[in-house]
Amino acid sequence: MTAKIDDFLSRELPGVTRPGRYLGIEVNARRKPLESGRVNCCLIYPDVYEIGMSNLGLSILYEVINDRTDSMADRAYLPWVDMQERMREKGIPLFGLESRQPLGAFDLVGITLQHELTYANVVRILKLAQLPLMSREREGGHPLVVGGGPGAFNPEPLAELFDFLVLGEGEEVIGEIIEDLKQWKYMEHEDREGFLEGCASIPGVYVPSMYEVAYRDDGSLDSIRPRAGAPYPVRKRVVADLNEVYGPRVPLVPLVESVHDRCSVEIFRGCTRGCRFCQAGMIYRPVRERGENILRDWAWEMVGATGCDELSLTSLNSSDYSRITPLCDRLSRELAESHVAISLPSLRTDTFSVQLASRLRRVKRTGLTFAPETGSARLRATINKGVSEEDLLRTISAAYQEGWRRVKLYFMVGLPGESEEDVEKICVVVHRILREGDEGRPAKGLRLMVSVSTFVPKPHTPFQWVKQMSMPEIARRHFILKQGLRTRRVTTRWHTREMSYLEGVLSRGDRRLLPVIIAAASEGCLDNWNEMFSWERWRGAMEGSCLDPAWYVERERYRQEVLPWDHLHSGVEKDFLWEEYMKAGRGEATPDCRWDTCTSCGACSSDMVEISLAKEE
């Protein structure tokens, strides 16, 4: 098969766009061969190479799996449509880029679920791989199809495609899975169902076939019943001490420039700011910081291993890291000699963050981005974003003083309880920044890039019960902003309304959506690419299954309603989320437990996992 695939590639590569996506000759690629005595894994990002290569989770797993002597990991991404076409025509199954072996030759095929708009791609991947689509159709030596990533916290629309999914952090649980799989492989894949039932006893592993979902006449869920032996709920995995596990230390160097073309040092996990719309802020709790010295050594190791020119200190909110100033000072001083720039992708809106960014400008002037989310003080209280308009102005003034002339601002429309006046406030704030952004004086030469996204309620957040705004209402809001921000000093970027609507259908969807996704995938894919997306295709697929998208998107859930993800536990208790939802309605703030008292969200109570902050070393 390898020879056949090689032959296919040399014949077809000259005719496809960006052939660099399909070569598999990256620097630092491990290129371990598949062996019968090993657990052979293929890690898949269900989008094109440039997006997939930037994913931190998969690069961590790639290293962990390849570091073991009893396992290997190869990689695959969804080929662009021109390549898909040629593969189908020539009967070439999707293959691991390094080994050039078809997916069917692996023991485990791991697919990360990062975004709802990649769900049709998952179906495409399995079809291109010529694997039976549904878990129940696979047997014996077929690879185990395993899911993970944030989407695993409500994988229900795709659940029946997966043999199992992993909730939470993968670097420890993958070892346990490999051990079990090794045994099963030794037993010549006897009793696949029994094996999967055994996997369900690994903490964090969710086997969808072991749960029975029943529906009511009104369409809502009646119950999710576990079969004997299946845990209820399935609790996510959390790594207690992130100083014990960190990576990737020797990351792959992408051949085709990826969307985030830089090395990442993950300085901490979790965020307890408590923004009520933010799923990442809920499911990655608690906050666990890595030690300063480990981060410094790790940074150097990666620069040496990749020759990268930019190093990113990543987390959900990097200015929150307890030792951020000393870490940045030290790294920027040391790395400047090697002409490596340091970037902080997510900064708090305050003058401290501006000072921090200024310190990092030794090598390269990077952009500044802030996320005020809304222009209205009332809505800020609703979403628990403790940043006032004055804070924002002070921050921008500081940035202006420091010489920045381009600032990016993220806003959201369609927030719960949002009126059109609230949206107009975004225009007011933006104009005020232009007028007063230089310490009260007009900020001459300042240009703002305003990015507007649509709020989509996500599972495991305080807003998991709310109705999402309809497309005409969002269109009306976009119109208000377009009118109000018409000045050449402001550039605007809009999220496509239909894409956000589809995201809304799938994010809180249930198992009945699978036929819809399969139908939509049969006619298209790569939905997060504007030139590929078609709402018509999805609406047709919904109609074909007699399902109403508005029922999923524009419906307020009631408190007692069984939610499709009720059997999956992120650590944060449902009661806490409800309480937060109620506080949102009252505009009440919830403080950050990093500095304030414990909010009893539940994330710290299990598995000896608790908040841990870096100390001076």
Added chain:
Amino acid sequence: MKRLLLKYEKKGYAGFLSHRETIRLLDRALRRSGIPIVFTSGYSPRPRMTFSPALPLGVEAEAEYLEVAVEGDIDTAEAGKGLNRALPTGLRVWEVQALPPGMPKLSKWARYGLYTVRDGDGEELLLLPLSGEKQGKLGDALEKMAVFRGGPLEKSDVVRKGLYASRFEVFEEIEGPVFLYDGESGDLKRIEGE
């Protein structure tokens, strides 16, 4: 400040890396190699380097060149090894040479490309001016050659053998006839050395 001239090949799957992608990978490899490279100034500093004329996507090459500014003394053998450890399969540095002062710049001398074109069982040589008035495109030259040969020729059947300052320099290394393509007039003719 000194100049280093690197000669490298781009073979196999690496032939499918675009010019831009190749530059990026060489940039990374230079940073990793430990060679004391000189960086450009400005907002985003890059190694100060120049490349031989862009190779079309899908074409392999036996001898491509890269010139990079360096500081201090260089062990050229070690530099080559360091670079090869940091390059993907298919990109391979064969020679690292410290240029004496006064040597012409890469852009001044790399003016002609010599290509082998696989054609059935045999192969033909094609000489293509890469700069100046007679500058031609490989695709156009192949089309003309195809008419001559009576069958289509693909870029994947082409390997760039080397770069030369003049057509006369070519014949110092090879004998026998070469197709010369004139990009200005679109003429293709067969020429031989003296």
